[in-house]
Structures are given as C-alpha cells and as structure tokens.
Amino acid sequence: xxxxxxxxxxxxxxxxxxxxxxxxxxxxxxxxxxxxxxxxxxxxxxxxxxxxxxxxxxxxxxxxxxxxxxxxxxxxxxxxxxxxxxxxxxxxxxxxxxxxxxxxxxxxxxxxxxxxxxxxxxxxxxxxxxxxxxxxxxxxxxxxxxxxxxxxxxxxxxxxxxxxxxxxxxxxxxxxxxxxxxxxxxxxxxxxxxxxxxxxxxxxxxxxxxxxxxxxxxxxxxxxxxxxxxxxxxxxxxxxxxxxxxxxxxxxxxxxxxxxxxxxxxxxxxxxxxxxxxxxxxxxxxxxxxxxxxxxxxxxxxxxxxxxxxxxxxxxxxxxxxxxxxxxxxxxxxxxxxxxxxxxxxxxxxxxxxxxxxxxxxxxxxxxxxxxxxxxxxxxxxxxxxxxxxxxxxxxxxxxxxxxxxxxxxxxxxxxxxxxxxxxxxxxxxxxxxxxxxxxxxxxxxxxxxxxxxxxxxxxxxxxxxxxxxxxxxxxxxxxxxxxxxxxxxxxxxxxxxxxxxxxxxxxxxxxxxxxxxxxxxxxxxxxxxxxxxxxxxx
Numbered sequence: 261x262x263x264x265x266x267x268x269x270x271x272x273x274x275x276x277x278x279x280x281x282x283x284x285x286x287x288x289x290x291x292x293x294x295x296x297x298x299x300x301x302x303x304x305x306x307x308x309x310x311x312x313x314x315x316x317x318x319x320x321x322x323x324x325x326x327x328x329x330x331x332x333x334x335x336x337x338x339x340x341x342x343x344x345x346x347x348x349x350x351x352x353x354x355x356x357x358x359x360x361x362x363x364x365x366x367x368x369x370x371x372x373x374x375x376x377x378x379x380x381x382x383x384x385x386x387x388x389x390x391x392x393x394x395x396x397x398x399x400x401x402x403x404x405x406x407x408x409x410x411x412x413x414x415x416x417x418x419x420x421x422x423x424x425x426x427x428x429x430x431x432x433x434x435x436x437x438x439x440x441x442x443x444x445x446x447x448x449x450x451x452x453x454x455x456x457x458x459x460x461x462x463x464x465x466x467x468x469x470x471x472x473x474x475x476x477x478x479x480x481x482x483x484x485x486x487x488x489x490x491x492x493x494x495x496x497x498x499x500x501x502x503x504x505x506x507x508x509x510x511x512x513x514x515x516x517x518x519x520x521x522x523x524x525x526x527x528x529x530x531x532x533x534x535x536x537x538x539x540x541x542x543x544x545x546x547x548x549x550x551x552x553x554x555x556x557x558x559x560x561x562x563x564x565x566x567x568x569x570x571x572x573x574x575x576x577x578x579x580x581x582x583x584x585x586x587x588x589x590x591x592x593x594x595x596x597x598x599x600x601x602x603x604x605x606x607x608x609x610x611x612x613x614x615x616x617x618x619x620x621x622x623x624x625x626x627x628x629x630x631x632x633x634x635x636x637x638x639x640x641x642x643x644x645x646x647x648x649x650x651x652x653x654x655x656x657x658x659x660x661x662x663x664x665x666x667x668x669x670x671x672x673x674x675x676x677x678x679x680x681x682x683x684x685x686x687x688x689x690x691x692x693x694x695x696x697x698x699x700x701x702x703x704x705x706x707x708x709x710x711x712x713x714x715x716x717x718x719x720x721x722x723x724x725x726x727x728x729x730x731x732x733x734x735x736x737x738x739x740x741x742x743x744x745x746x747x748x749x750x751x752x753x754x755x756x757x758x759x760x761x762x763x764x765x766x767x768x769x770x771x772x773x774x775x776x777x778x779x780x781x782x783x784x785x786x787x788x789x790x791x792x793x794x795x796x797x798x799x
Contacts, residue, residue: 278376288369293387298359301378303351306366309428313337313362335360339428340441368410649678681721689713699740709734
C-alpha cells in the first residue's frame, strides 16, 4: 500500500469525510471486511459485491460495538448505485440496518480506491486485503470469458453479465433476482429503489388526492384540511387539528394561546403554557427555568457555567475557567490549540508545540529530517543539504548541480569549480588538463593547456589575454616534473632539459601554428628535429 493509514485512521474512520487508499501496483480482488456498520453507509468510486454479512440472531456482542437485543437479527447489508444528477459521477454505496459485520469484494482492478462516509458515525472500521496485483490475478473460473475480478457471477457461466435488478449479482447466481434497486419485488411497476410502499401497490389512489392509498390515512375520504381525521363538513374547527384543545371556545387558528385556559394569567403577553413564570410578570428573561426575581444571573441562561463568579452575559469566555490559557484572545473552548500562541503557523492542523516543522505545512514531505521551509530540495530527500554550486538549490534537485550552464544529463564534468568557464560539454580547462594527471613533464601539461585554451578561445569562451595568462600560469606551475630524465616524452629528449615543449613555445612566442599552420605543412617539427633546436633557444 502506498499511503499506509496511521493508527488513528485504522481505529476510527473520519466522520462525513473521504479517504483514499493507493497502491504501488494495480491490485485485483480487493476485499474489505467491515465492522459494526451501525446504520452508517459508505460511497465508493469502485463497484463491489457483498460476499457475506452477519444476519443471524444475536447471542452476545457479535452484532457490532453496541450489539442488538438478544434473539434479534444483527441487521442487513445491501448495495445501492447512485448517479450524481449534476456531474453524472457514479457512486457505489454500502448501506444496511442494525449492526452487522460483513465482507465486500471490489470488482475489476485498480491502483486507488476512494470512499466517503454517508453519515455522522464514529465506530466503523475496515480491514483491507487483496488477492494480489492485477498481473497475477487473471483467472476465469467459470470459463465464460469474463475474468473473475470483473465477473458478477464468477463461478456461474454468464458471458452477458445480465443483472435485471441492478444489485451487482448476476441473474445466473442471484438468489433474489428482484430484490435490487432496479427490481420490482411487489410487482406494482415501480422499481424497488423508487418504491414508496414496498409490498403494496403504489399506483392505487382511491380518492384521487395524489397520495397513494398505502400512505393516505384517509384513502376514501376528504377533504380534511387540518388532517385530523374529520372531514371539514363535520369538523367544528376545520383548520385546527387539535379542535380547541384548551376548551376556551376558540379554535387554535383564532386563539392567541391555543393550549391555555385562561390564556395569560400574569398578563405579560406570554401564554401560560410557554411562560416559565406564569404567575410572575417579570418572567424568566434568560429562559433558564428560574424566574428573574430568583435568578443570580437573570440574563445568563447557564448561570455562570464556568464558576468564575462572572455571569455569562459579562464573561468574555463564559465556558472557560481560566478563560484564555495562552493569551491569544481566543477562549480555551474555542481554541484549537489552547496552550499555543500562535496556534498553528503553517496551517497543517498541528499545534505549534506538537509540530516538528511549525513553518512547513507539508511537514518535511520528503522525509529527510529537514523541514521544507529550510530544505534546499523540499521534494527530494537530501539530509546533508549538499549544494555544490552554492545557488541555494540542493544537488539532489538541481538540474545543473555545478552551475556551469550545462545540464547534469549532458555534463561530462559534473563538478566544475563554481565560476570556472566550461565548454559545451560542461568541462573547464582545469578538468580537461588536470594538474595531478600523470604528465611526463611540465611541457606536456603546458601543451594541453595551450591546445585546450585555444579551443576555448575559438569558441568565444575566453579572450586572447585570458589564453595568454593561462599558458604562462601553466609554465610556472608545478604540474608535471621539470627537467631531468622524466622529460623524455619529447622524442629528442631536449624538452625534458629545458622544461618546454615545442608546441607550448610556439603558442607562447608567435602562435604561428594557429595562424599559418606551417608546422603542419612542412612537418619539420617531426622530421628534422628543428623544434628541438628551437627548444634550446629557450635556455
């Protein structure tokens, strides 16, 4: 499971909210075992079938948390398909009566399942299981060409998947093929899902009052305006269903106090039956059942509920003692975080004192131990916070980690020194001619710098002055040994003595090999050895 629920989610499902389970792979034959349905219901975005539920006689607390009376069935479970009239979205609802436990299996394969609670219920829970991932579950036990994960009768051949009553069980295996929402159990032509009087004929209306006889208390009479069971022509108070219940000679529709005789004993304009103090004209201003003359807080119906000596009509926090523990101007009973000021800076639902990342609403979403508001890669785990180029974007999420303007995927030299000039492959001169390489002598190192800086110059990456400085710096460097026998990498061996290579001398003095190409055309530097003699001139 990709988003494993916390312990709290397992124990108590969110009231009137929605939940989503997601899986790393597509699963099939997902099964939910539910506990104590208790009159609640759930709407799922995937179709399901009810495999079983406990409808036997209760012999203990085996019908849910609250149980049912002894020797009474635990309840029922059934499926209802609901289509939103506005969006057209289809929802598959698990409904029931009593407190049954049961098991449902979802049809088809998917990688996420979303459901919502249909009522305000606390004590439901689901146990989740799956036969396996979809690629593992490809069985067709009845051989009707419909895989078991989608077959409404997986062990009965029904290639057409007929389901007349729309209850999710195919006709081939449905023991009650008329009991679903589309069926018509009583044969009155009205589908069960729309039937106002199951078991009776909804179409009968003997008195033509548009109320079916099964719902009409007087199917053969009328009119009876006040619905008291007495026809108007025989009713002394045709608009008073209680027919002058206080016997003061006035029907309720004309009686200021239809339940009182006399109407208002204390003359305060309140009928005696509604007057908390029918014999006290001052009445009961706060409606707490105490007459004002006997009430310590005549305008506070809770009479200083918090016991702080201040009546509720003067108390800024009438339900709290102390009133505001954290001094944030919000009464403790209304304060989401009564001990925190501020309460929840990042709005993630966690009080400051309980929030490991009080300024990060995602609470370290990448789980690297660094809060998102200070994480240089808030969506990529990088607890070390490495940032090679110092641009404020961590290496873990920086498309150009060394800041050489060449994206990582195209960079042949991924750790170019910050600020160094790099070529189209992301390499600097220092990387292409590393000082610590196994140079035969300093001249070979200088030659590499000379050629590479020439390429950089031609590419417009450095200027002529920059190139000259690079060559001079290379000559003065300790990169590659100078003098001695180690200089034999030059065929004449003379460059080892002078510490200068042919090519570096030329590029320093005249740069003729670049402009005229003479060394290429004559080949003299290779055949005659004249370049070695020129090397001597450098002594």
